[in-house]
Amino acid sequence: MSHFIKKALTDIRLNRFLNLVTIFTISLSILVVSVFLLFFENAGRVIEAWNQGGRAMIYLKDNFTMDMLPELKKKISSLGNINEIVFISKDEALERLRKEISLNSDFLKTLQGNPLPDAFEIKMKSYSRIEEVEGFAQKIKEIEIVDDVEYGQGWLGKFLKIFNLFKITGYAMSGLFFLVALFITSNTVRLAFYSRKLEVEIMRLVGATETFIKAPFYVEGLLQGFLGGVLGLVILLITYLMVSSGMTQGLSSYVYFDIRFLSIQTIILIIFISTFLGWFGCYLSLKQILK
């Protein structure tokens, strides 16, 4: 094995330019895939966080009376998927509002009556899909006394739309770059093979097996894939460190915004995929040349 690794390293050194182009192409492809994975991982965490601590407000109509409360609470609870249900009367809601805005607010002094509705604040169990939340909200809305249900559907819907758009784009771009990298890798192996045609012919004449002849090409492909993957991730890490610190500082006064780098499992998966890419490119090329 050490012979093959030594041989592959020598060949990479001798065909430096060609190998650098291949490694760089693989790294570019890996970078594109990794950017999408970085987005998916972080977006996934946002969705997961929302799912686990998801709150919803159920606003009731004006004709609600307190004697309806026990039965209504029972009805809502029976729909399931609720961890906690708390009734907030219109008076309590106004009191909260007063505390939140300001004790001496002129706006609240000018109010005649209480414009706020009676409501339930519910803490939902986790959902795997937004459609489930929508279905649940719809069931609550169908209760006659319920006026509206608010569960952050506006921003969540938009976020999920962007998320899905990125997902489709991510798949398409990743697939495209994967094919490009595969094409480049297999072409590099093909060029390397043709540049060493005499060497291969001599190896056969002196009794080398096909495995002995092919192994350095495979090792070269694996090394190209591995190095391309590592380089792609290093570029992503540098970009991440530069962009995320600026972004976090800029947004910290408005919202808690925590972008994390790829998990160890994802990093290992990416390096495995890029190494496989190098090997597969080599396999396709040699299969075609030696058929």
Place this chain on the structure above:
Amino acid sequence: MIQDIKKNSIIRLFNVSKRYNGKFALKDVNLDIEQGEFILISGPSGAGKSTLLKVLYLAEKVSEGQILIDGMNLARISSSRLPLLRRRFGMVFQDFKLIPNRTVYENVALVLEAAGEKTDYIRKKVMQVLRTTDMDKKAKALPPTLSGGEQQRVAVARAIVGEPSIILADEPTGSLDIKSAQAVLDVIMAYHKKGATVLIASHNLHLLESSVRGRNIEITEGTINRTATML
């Protein structure tokens, strides 16, 4: 006919023909070569000398007939066993066939690496053979920096390093001056004296005929025209 194999025959050809685009390069060749024999294959250019060697190491397949190498029928050799057959041969070519970007040492070591020998053995054996061919001082040189004679000595070193039982040399002195040619032949002859069977295809007879006991097989238009004993 195949049953009639002599006890110490190492190479036997039975009615071997080779055609390229319908034209015979070898026609109905029958040959029996014994272990340790020296064979000079002579004849004009294009007579079929190189083709005869090529069908022996399976660079070309015969169109008709059969070849036995040490009892092994070449027609029945699978591609996976072909490398094992090739390791029985040491081959020398007119154009040397050395890998230009590998050192002299690496070119010679390749045979033993391909055979899966251990590094220590390879180092020891390669240096020993390079000393025999007087190329040990140029072990780290690349072939293009060497003269034709030196390159051919490296090629001969590569041919004998795996201690094959048969040496096939196709015009080994064809592109060399007399002094270099003699040096190359001396190494081959020294190896032959250890018991190896040697087949040399050459139209350059005078260097050999005077110095070796063996057979001269003359080929004309793909057919064995004459067989004579040398010395």
